[in-house]
Amino acid sequence: MIDAIKLRILQGDPIVHDVKNANLPKLFRGLPTIADKPCPAGCDKCAAVCPVRAVTAAPVKIDLGRCTFCPLCEEACPEKLIHYTNNYHIASDKRENLIVTKDTKTITPARAAKKIRDYFGKSLKLRQVSAGGCNGCELELNALNNVNFDMGRFGIEFVASPRHADGIVITGPITRNMSNPLKICYEAVPGPKIIILAGTCSIAGHVFENSDQVQRKFLEENKIDLYIPGCPPHPLTFITGILSFIGR
Amino acid sequence: MSSLQIQNNQCFRLEEIIFSDKNNFLKIVSEHLANGFRMIGLFPPDKSKPGKIIAVLANSGSSELCITGGEFPRDKLEFESWAVSFPQTNYFECELAENYGYIPLNHPWLRPVRKQNMIAGGKAYQFYKLEGDEVHEVAVGPIHAGVIEPGHFRFQCHGELVYNLEINLGYQHRGVEALFLEADRNRRIMLAESIAGDTVIGHICTHCNIIESLSNTPISLRAQVIRSIAEELERTAMHLAGLGGAANDIGLALAASSYGRLRTLVINSLADLSGSRFGRGLFVYGGVRFDFDSENINLIIKKLHTVRNDVKVINDFLFSSTGALVRFEKTGAVSQDSALKIGLVGLAARSCGIELDTRINYPYGAYRYFPVSQITLSTGDVFARSRLRALEIDESLRFIFEQLENLPEGETKTAVGDAEPDSGVVAITEGWRGEVVHIAVTDEQGRIAQYKIKDPSFNNWYGLSLALRKTEISDFPLCNKSFDLSYAGHDL
Numbered sequence: 127m128i129d130a131i132k133l134r135i136l137q138g139d140p141i142v143h144d145v146k147n148a149n150l151p152k153l154f155r156g157l158p159t160i161a162d163k164p165c166p167a168g169c170d171k172c173a174a175v176c177p178v179r180a181v182t183a184a185p186v187k188i189d190l191g192r193c194t195f196c197p198l199c200e201e202a203c204p205e206k207l208i209h210y211t212n213n214y215h216i217a218s219d220k221r222e223n224l225i226v227t228k229d230t231k232t233i234t235p236a237r238a239a240k241k242i243r244d245y246f247g248k249s250l251k252l253r254q255v256s257a258g259g260c261n262g263c264e265l266e267l268n269a270l271n272n273v274n275f276d277m278g279r280f281g282i283e284f285v286a287s288p289r290h291a292d293g294i295v296i297t298g299p300i301t302r303n304m305s306n307p308l309k310i311c312y313e314a315v316p317g318p319k320i321i322i323l324a325g326t327c328s329i330a331g332h333v334f335e336n337s338d339q340v341q342r343k344f345l346e347e348n349k350i351d352l353y354i355p356g357c358p359p360h361p362l363t364f365i366t367g368i369l370s371f372i373g374r
Numbered sequence: 375m376s377s378l379q380i381q382n383n384q385c386f387r388l389e390e391i392i393f394s395d396k397n398n399f400l401k402i403v404s405e406h407l408a409n410g411f412r413m414i415g416l417f418p419p420d421k422s423k424p425g426k427i428i429a430v431l432a433n434s435g436s437s438e439l440c441i442t443g444g445e446f447p448r449d450k451l452e453f454e455s456w457a458v459s460f461p462q463t464n465y466f467e468c469e470l471a472e473n474y475g476y477i478p479l480n481h482p483w484l485r486p487v488r489k490q491n492m493i494a495g496g497k498a499y500q501f502y503k504l505e506g507d508e509v510h511e512v513a514v515g516p517i518h519a520g521v522i523e524p525g526h527f528r529f530q531c532h533g534e535l536v537y538n539l540e541i542n543l544g545y546q547h548r549g550v551e552a553l554f555l556e557a558d559r560n561r562r563i564m565l566a567e568s569i570a571g572d573t574v575i576g577h578i579c580t581h582c583n584i585i586e587s588l589s590n591t592p593i594s595l596r597a598q599v600i601r602s603i604a605e606e607l608e609r610t611a612m613h614l615a616g617l618g619g620a621a622n623d624i625g626l627a628l629a630a631s632s633y634g635r636l637r638t639l640v641i642n643s644l645a646d647l648s649g650s651r652f653g654r655g656l657f658v659y660g661g662v663r664f665d666f667d668s669e670n671i672n673l674i675i676k677k678l679h680t681v682r683n684d685v686k687v688i689n690d691f692l693f694s695s696t697g698a699l700v701r702f703e704k705t706g707a708v709s710q711d712s713a714l715k716i717g718l719v720g721l722a723a724r725s726c727g728i729e730l731d732t733r734i735n736y737p738y739g740a741y742r743y744f745p746v747s748q749i750t751l752s753t754g755d756v757f758a759r760s761r762l763r764a765l766e767i768d769e770s771l772r773f774i775f776e777q778l779e780n781l782p783e784g785e786t787k788t789a790v791g792d793a794e795p796d797s798g799v800v801a802i803t804e805g806w807r808g809e810v811v812h813i814a815v816t817d818e819q820g821r822i823a824q825y826k827i828k829d830p831s832f833n834n835w836y837g838l839s840l841a842l843r844k845t846e847i848s849d850f851p852l853c854n855k856s857f858d859l860s861y862a863g864h865d866l
Contacts, residue, residue: 129691133632136684140635151642151673153649153664177561194564196655197663210649254521258548260862262571262652265615267521272634286519303490303545304524307516333557333564339549357654358571 140273145365148214154360155195155210160186160228163207172199172208178326178333190216190224190233191329194357217354217367224329224353235352237373238320242351245318246292247372249281252322253291253315257308258340259298262358263325267295275361282368288312293320293351297358299327299334305341312348320351322368325358332357376402377431377442380800382736383587388419388796388815391428391443399429399444400453406431406440407460412717416466417826418474419798419815424448427476430800430813434735439800446476455481462717465832468493488544488865502540504530512847516545523861529847539842539850541835546865554825559585559659567654570829570863572615575601575608576805577827578657580812583738583801585659588793588816595740596784597661599777602740604644604653604662606770609806611640612858613763613770614685619855620760621692624701632688636681643674661787666778675778682771689764702757706841706853709754718837720808720830721766722857724750725758732804739803746773759856793820805830807858829863 142148150156170183180192181199186207188199200208218224219235226233237243256264267284270277277283285291288311300308312321323345326332334340354367376392394402407413415430425448432439446453455478457464467478469487471494478484483502484493491499503511510531516524526542553565566581567574579601586593618633641651648656648664656662666674692698708718713726723730727750733741734748749765751758798815808830817823838857842850 129687129694130628133628133687133691136687137632137635140638151645151649153647153670154645155649155655175560177558177564194654195650196560196564197649198560255517256521256523256546258546258862259523260568260571261523261860262568262574264521264523265572266651269634269638272638273631274635274638284521298546299548301546301548303488303547304516307524307545311517327568332568333553333561334548334568337549337553339547357568358652360651 137273141276142274142362145275145362145369148362150212150214150360150362152212154212154214155197156360156363157213157216157230157233158188158200158208158210158226160188160226160230161205161207162228163205165207166205169204171202171204175199175202178330178335185228188226189330190226190355191221191353192326193355194326194332214360214363215366216356216363217352217370219352219371221350221353224355235367235371238351238371241318242320243373246320247374250293250368250372251283251285251291252293252295253288253311254284254295254297255304255308255311257296257298257304257328258301258334259325259327263297263327266358266361267297267324267364270361270364275365277365280365280369280374282365288314289316291315291319293322295322295324296328297325299331299337299340300342300344302339302341305344308344312344321348322352322354323350324354324364325356329353329355377406377440379438379440382439382732382738382802383583383799385587385590385794385797385799388798391419391441393426393443393445396444396446396453399442400456402442403429403431404456404459406442407456407463409433410435411438411440413463413466414802414809414811414828415800415813415826416463416470417824419443419824421824424451427470432802434730437735439736441800451475452477452479454479457482461715465836486542486544488547490544501528501542502530502538504532504537508533525861529842529850531847534846535844536842536847537844539839541839543835543861544865546862548866550866551825551827555822563657563659569827569866570860571652572612572860573608573805573807573810573829573863574652574654575604575656576803576810579605579739580801580803580810582657582659583803584799584812584814585793586790587799587801588797588814589791590794591660591788591790593661593739593788594784594786595743595782597786597788598740599782600662600666600786601657602744603774603777604647604656605803606774607640607644608653610681610767610770611637611644612806613767614640616763616855616858617692617760619858620702620756620852621698623852623855624698626692626695626698629688629692632684636685636688639677639681643677646670646673658787659790661785665786666781671778678771678774685767693761693764699757701852702760703753703755705756705849706845706856707753707755708837708841710752712840713754713837716836716840717833719833720804721759721762721806722808722834722837725762726754727752730809732802732809736802740777744773744777756852756856793822795820807831807860808834827866829860829866831859831861831864834859835864
């Protein structure tokens with residue numbers, strides 16, 4: 127008993143109280159900024175070095191849906207036009223808004239339709255499906271329930287059964303062997319329901335995009351409601367993305 | 375014995391491998407297996423020339439590592455299975471059959487490894503089935519109740535007792551090994567970091583060792599030490615996560631949340647160093663991308679002091695709780711004899727009293743100069759696997775503090791040249807789960823022609839199956855958590 131009390135005191139107050147204005151480590155790579163200067167003539171070093179074709183040069187654009195947040199393009203640019211800041215607000219409801227240009231200052235998902243906000247605004251239960259995820263995204267999604275992030279305080283929780291869920295969260299590039307289980311799981315969720323893609327793998331396939339073992343048809347057949355980039359997405363990117371989406 | 379003796383991370387020429395005819399090859403491998411060697415690889419070194427395969431064998435007791443080759447008649451890719459006498463080769467033979475069409479004759483149990491419900495030759499696979507009164511089957515997955523990776527489990531039960539647990543995987547198969555052959559260097563690094571997201575450092579470190587050995591690149595001591603610190607941070611973080619998971623599975627919320635809090639501190643230390651909570655982006659060929667400076671080192675030391683102080687209190691709380699011990703002790707026990715027979719590796723093997731730690735048996739990188747201690751326990755149950763993780767956290771933290779206080783000076787990056795043509799390397803590192811093995815072979819132009827990866831989970835899933843025998847089905851979550859295996863690492 128005394129040990130338990132001692133442990134509780136050591137626990138202190140580790141929670142991130144203000145999830146919208148937290149301070150991440152200086153080196154954390156979140157939203158990039160692109161300086162408003164022209165590229166040197168003929169230079170495409172940033173685009174050429176990117177292993178996942180996330181970057182286009184002259185003018186520089188970075189697709190955060192494809193980006194794995196390695197610093198290769200930042201290192202490659204001779205003019206130092208690209209800089210990854212530790213701003214973790216990078217979720218979006220529209221795929222095209224994930225493309226960062228020199229004009230991009232912030233990325234925020236628009237509020238969902240009124241019906242979705244009325245249904246899920248105060249309580250959102252999600253079923254996660256790992257479809258080839260390497261366990262990186264899964265670890266970060268599990269971290270959402272720990273004492274630091276405690277997503278449950280906002281009424282957002284992961285549930286065991288798709289029957290109890292209001293939507294699914296997909297991680298991984300969607301392997302051939304998981305494409306059918308994913309479809310069955312989605313069909314088992316009662317409507318209205320939402321689809322959230324978490325992580326570069328599910329949004330654009332990461333380095334597995336062109337593997338013959340990957341089958342991404344599900345994404346063409348269904349409307350995606352929220353994109354949460356990152357490799358893996360930071361827990362705070364996930365929480366703030368969903369909170370903005372449901373209008374909180 | 376006609377085999378090529380090599381060292382961990384040593385580049386060898388392909389022509390040095392001795393290829394015997396099929397019968398001799400089978401005999402040589404059998405002799406090695408009888409003399410305490412374990413199989414760590416069985417595959418054709420060159421896909422374009424069918425009929426040639428190599429076996430990579432390791433004897434951790436004597437720190438020997440060797441390769442032997444066999445030549446099969448091209449029209450008859452069959453061989454007498456070793457698995458009848460040496461069950462540890464069972465899964466390697468299944469993999470060889472599935473990937474390359476070699477048929478192991480008289481194999482005790484030919485199963486699909488990654489393909490769904492098919493075995494070699496395109497035949498439908500029949501799950502193991504128990505029949506009789508009071509017999510029932512429980513099938514779960516591929517999608518499980520929590521936020522975890524997919525896999526299909528079939529329990530054949532008699533009353534409350536599990537007679538057999540069949541583990542059917544492959545749902546996560548992304549074709550990583552094939553992708554390695556097409557990828558350029560930057561893409562390969564990303565691939566290696568994504569083999570198993572919980573063992574980012576373990577896999578990327580092994581992959582970098584492969585490329586650096588193939589190109590004879592010496593790595594600065596400072597870079598080696600930073601790599602080892604990252605490895606130990608990953609080990610500490612995942613052990614904390616695993617202990618938290620075990621505490622959660624027995625309903626001890628206070629311990630579970632405390633372990634979770636400390637894990638956050640450890641992975642945030644990795645983020646202070648590399649910008650990623652999992653250490654992605656830290657490794658480059660020839661060294662590391664990020665270095666310690668006076669600012670991040672202080673942040674990290676401060677966090678790790680808290681971890682070292684608090685983890686002691688939590689461990690005392692967990693391992694003196696009668697409720698926890700009742701659930702941990704004698705649950706899911708694997709005997710040392712079984713563990714040796716099926717070739718368990720890593721912490722699952724060490725908890726059965728087997729001395730098996732790559733950092734000690736096949737030292738690499740900074741571990742050659744700054745050794746760590748071999749820790750083993752003997753009971754092979756959930757208690758041993760959990761307690762061992764607690765002890766390994768202490769040892770990892772000791773290592774990290776020792777290194778942070780005496781960081782060697784020097785550069786952190788070395789230029790990497792071209793890979794040697796017609797060569798090969800076997801690289802083994804000790805990931806937090808156990809040995810991570812990568813084996814690469816280059817063609818005549820120095821391009822990677824074959825890349826094989828063995829995650830420790832490949833060996834250990836069968837251990838979980840054994841642990842469940844004659845155990846109550848309700849103990850499955852706890853046993854599963856105590857092994858803490860990777861699906862993606864197995865399925866690649």
